[in-house]
Amino acid sequence: MTKIAIYARVSTEGQAEEEVPINGQIDECRKFAAEKGWEVTEVFTDAGFSGRTDDRPSFRRMIDIIKSSPNHKPFDIILCWRSNRLFRSVEHRLAYARIFKRHSIRFVAMHEPEFEGSSAMFMETVLAAADELYVSQVSEDTLRGLKQIAMAGYSTGGKAATGYRNVRKVAGLKPNGEPIMRTGWEIDPDYAPRVKKAFEMCANGSSGPEIIKATGVVTSPSSLVSLLRNRAYLGERIYNVMKQVDGKTRRRANTKPEDIIRKENAHEAIISPELFDKVQAVLERKRPHMQGRVQNSKRIYLLTGLLWCKEHQALYIGKTNATLNYYVCGAKHKLGDKISVCRTVKKEIIEEFILRNLQTHIFTDKRIRAGLEHLAKEKVKNKQEDDRERKEILAKIKQVEVELKRFYDAIAAGVSPDNLAQPIEERTAQKNKLSLKLAEIDRQREIDLKIPDITDAMISSIKNKITEMLAASPEEIKALLPQFIEKIELDGNITNISYVVSDEQNVACYWRPQGDSNPRSPP
CATH class of the missing domain: 3.40.50.1390 (Resolvase, N-terminal catalytic domain)
Known part of the structure; x- marks a missing residue:
């Protein structure tokens, strides 16, 4: 049972x-x-x-x-x-x-x-794309403001580089006459001479451990190299060199050169350009250079466990030779060409074909719109329940305040404060607890995912985000596919894709295993 x-x-x-x-x-x-x-x-x-x-x-x-x-x-x-x-x-x-x-x-x-199941996975994907879309919009606005601050020569946050210290400066006036405060860098008299000494020692041939021991500006050789390569010591403000990508793993990737902010004379320089260039030459000579053949990365076969040969009811497996990556019927691999005549299938071509079909038949405009409408309804229901909770909490706070007023009025009328100390303490604690609950509701409402109005442009943007998600690491894509695809069956020149989602189950397309990168749809 x-x-x-x-x-x-x-x-x-x-x-x-x-x-x-x-x-x-x-x-x-x-x-x-x-x-x-x-x-x-x-x-x-x-x-x-x-x-x-x-x-x-x-x-x-x-x-x-x-x-x-x-x-x-x-x-x-x-x-x-x-x-x-x-x-x-x-x-x-x-x-x-x-x-x-x-x-x-x-x-x-x-x-x-x-x-649940495929529906939950689909909704999760739409939610992640919508969330990423909203966050990216906020991030773009924030980044735009931070770029303007960096271009003006001010700090965008965080600690100052070793040798400098943060200092608040007036950068202008607001319309109401209040000052606009920004954070800048000024020379740290304790550490700036040590930084300059580290550059001079490096230029004169001292080793990393010797520099670290003599200056104490860092604690490890790798940190020392980062310090000696930092152009901030020339007085430059550099911002947006690295950007975060892939919301799940938060990997960091290089920014396009045109998006990098470089502001000269943003603060006082600690070293001269000549000394900086001399140190860079020393570091370049010491940099280890990779030699020999770079090993090929491990190949991930996205369709392992999904791709079937209809004739032999056997799974296709991934194979690699010196130049090609391909899928081969398990029966052919086991019994040989004389017994099994199944064709091999080029890995890159069929994987691209399957991912394109997944986008075409699962992540459709209609499905995405329905998913967003569901999310919007959930937000409305949440707001309605929030409103009910807030209304009841506010009523209780008001009731407690009335009781506290009565106690204080009684004390003013001559009742001993000692007699009312305990009930006043209890009501005050109750009010504080209710106020915390109210603050938590308001705080959560502020950080809820804000779904913009559902428009064709928004759906198009989410489809683009989903395309990016399907271009993630091979490991992530391989884990994702079984959530949507039950089986991919090769039957001669026809590929039948059985999706887990209840409708649009059997999507058949003609497939040419060898040489054709654009399979034809059936008439």
């Missing part, structure tokens, strides 16, 4: 009267489970906790039970009255859906269609 866990929640005591109370949620879930023939083995309840946070006692206990049972499932299904009882944001829902999936546990909301 299928074993299930029921989860029920209300945000506050007052909301229990407006919404389905916890006991009502549990009763409905039990009835639903009985109709399905499921056995209820666990019931988790959180009363007075917002679904916006995952820091809820029973919710955390449920997750801990799941994670602490790696070899067996504590239950097969988590059942809720509605999904917003378990999660208040799509972000949380998708994050924990991955945990449930790793442990083969389904999540079912009684009054909603299931949102």
